[in-house]
Amino acid sequence: MIKIEAIVREEKLEDVKSALNAIEVNGITVFQVMGCGAQKGWTETVRGSQVDVSLLPKVKFEIVVSSEDWEKKVIEAIQQSAFTGKIGDGKIFSYDLRSAMRIRTRETGYDALN
Numbered sequence: 001m002i003k004i005e006a007i008v009r010e011e012k013l014e015d016v017k018s019a020l021n022a023i024e025v026n027g028i029t030v031f032q033v034m035g036c037g038a039q040k041g042w043t044e045t046v047r048g049s050q051v052d053v054s055l056l057p058k059v060k061f062e063i064v065v066s067s068e069d070w071e072k073k074v075i076e077a078i079q080q081s082a083f084t085g086k087i088g089d090g091k092i093f094s095y096d097l098r099s100a101m102r103i104r105t106r107e108t109g110y111d112a113l114n
């Protein structure tokens with residue numbers, strides 16, 4: 001099993017969701033997050049304290065899939081739907097996942113996903 005995490009522009013939420021629905025992924029989790037990338041942003045002194053004002057609101061998707069084929073499909077769908085070509089388009093990460101369980105049935109592993 002492979003977990004894919006993608007951080008994208010807020011305004012790309014619907015586009016990415018549609019792209020994932022179109023390839024029929026079996027589950028997604030979406031978070032509202034704050035983050036910064038390579039540009040690092042900047043800090044400002046507010047009432048004597050250094051305050052980090054560089055974090056920007058982003059949307060994070062988490063998707064768990066059963067194979068490398070699915071991993072490729074999901075990453076491709078996200079890249080295409082989240083792309084604008086300007087800085088701040090986001091990042092996609094993926095990694096091997098140890099376990100999964102469907103709570104209702106106690107199915108584990110691939111069975112928990114399909």
Ligand SMILES: Nc1ncnc2c1ncn2[C@@H]1O[C@H](COP(=O)(O)OP(=O)(O)OP(=O)(O)O)[C@@H](O)[C@H]1O
Pocket residue numbers: 007008034035036037038039056058086087088089090091
């Ligand atoms: N190395 C990282 N680790 C964790 N989160 C990251 C990392 N890089 C980017 N992010 C997340 O992705 C969001 C968007 O990153 P961003 O697109 O600005 O990346 P970038 O490397 O600066 O690329 P670009 O030059 O296109 O802006 C960030 O706000 C942050 O939430």
Ligand SMILES: [Mg+2]
Pocket residue numbers: 036037038039040087088089
């Ligand atoms: Mg950036």
